[in-house]
Amino acid sequence: MDKHELGRFLRHHRERLTPATVGLPAVGPRRTPGLRREEVAQLAHISTQYYTRLEQARGPHPSRHVLAAIGRALRLTDAERGLLYLLGGQQAEPPGPSPDVPDRILDMIERLPLTAAIVLDAKYDVLAWNPLAAALLEDFSAQPRRERNMIRRYFLHPDPSRRHYGISGGGDFGQFAAGHLRAAAARYPDDRATQELVRELLRHSPEFAARWPNPEVSDERHLLKTVDHPELGSVELVCDILSVPERDQHVVLFTAEPGTPAHEALRLLSVIGLQRMS
CATH class of the missing domain: 3.30.450 (Beta-Lactamase)
Incomplete structure (x- = not known):
C-alpha cells in the first residue's frame, strides 16, 4: 500500500467533482475546486477525520468495505475503482463473490x-x-x-x-439454492466465506446435505x-x-x-x- 499515492488519487478525484454532480447543496464559498473532504466522508458514511487522514497519507490500512464506499462517493468507474483497491492494498478483483454493487x-x-x-x-x-x-x-x-x-x-x-x-x-427454492450454491462454490474454490457456508450447511442441515449430491x-x-x-x-x-x-x-x-x-x-x-x- 502506497499511502502517498492513495492520498493523491483521492484528492484528484475529490477535486474533479462538484456538489451538484453528487446531489449535495452548494453551501458557502469554496476556496478550492471540487468537493470538501467532509462531503466525501458524508457520502461514504465514514468520519471526516478518517477520510482526511487517508488523503494526508496518515490513515490506517483501509478495508475493502471502506474503499468500496469511497469509490461510490467519488463516482469512480470500474477501472478507477480497481486502481483505488490496488493503491489501498486490496486485490482489484476479490477472490470470491463481489460485494460491490454498481x-x-x-x-x-x-x-x-x-x-x-x-x-x-x-x-x-x-x-x-x-x-x-x-x-x-x-x-x-x-x-x-x-x-x-x-x-x-x-x-x-x-x-x-x-x-x-x-x-x-x-x-422448490431449496433445490434451486443447493444447486446454485454448488455452482458458486465451484466458481470460487478459494473464497473462504463461500466454502465455510457450504461446510456449515452440510453439518447442520440434513435437508441441504441430502440435496447437495444431486x-x-x-x-x-x-x-x-x-x-x-x-x-x-x-x-x-x-x-x-x-x-x-x-x-x-x-x-x-x-x-x-x-x-x-x-x-x-x-x-x-x-x-x-x-x-x-x-
Whole structure:
C-alpha cells in the first residue's frame, strides 16, 4: 500500500467533482475546486477525520468495505475503482463473490417506489435493498452481515414458515439454492466465506446435505410468487431476476400488476411498512 499515492488519487478525484454532480447543496464559498473532504466522508458514511487522514497519507490500512464506499462517493468507474483497491492494498478483483454493487444498480432500485428490490451476490448474500423490500421481507440493516444470506436462512431458520420470508410458488427454492450454491462454490474454490457456508450447511442441515449430491441449477428468471406477509396476508407477486454479469450478482424484483389487490397491498406497504420500521 502506497499511502502517498492513495492520498493523491483521492484528492484528484475529490477535486474533479462538484456538489451538484453528487446531489449535495452548494453551501458557502469554496476556496478550492471540487468537493470538501467532509462531503466525501458524508457520502461514504465514514468520519471526516478518517477520510482526511487517508488523503494526508496518515490513515490506517483501509478495508475493502471502506474503499468500496469511497469509490461510490467519488463516482469512480470500474477501472478507477480497481486502481483505488490496488493503491489501498486490496486485490482489484476479490477472490470470491463481489460485494460491490454498481452505482447504476443502487440508483435503479431506489427509483422503484412500488417494487421491492434486493441485490444478491453469487452465494446469495443480500448486498443492497430498497425500503419496500425491507418492509416486505425484513429490515436487513437490523441483521448482522453474516445473517443476511438467503440460503443460510432457508436451511437453518428455526421457524419453517418464515425461513423464506413466507414466499412460496415458482418451484422448490431449496433445490434451486443447493444447486446454485454448488455452482458458486465451484466458481470460487478459494473464497473462504463461500466454502465455510457450504461446510456449515452440510453439518447442520440434513435437508441441504441430502440435496447437495444431486444439484439442479435452474435459470428461470420470471416467476409467480405468493408472499405470506405477517400484516397483509397473502400477496401474489411477479418475481423477476436480473443478472449483473460483471459482478456475478442478481437483482430480484417483486412487482404487481397495476389495479390488482397485490398492487394495492404494495402501495399500502410502501406507507405503513416504512412507518413501522422508522
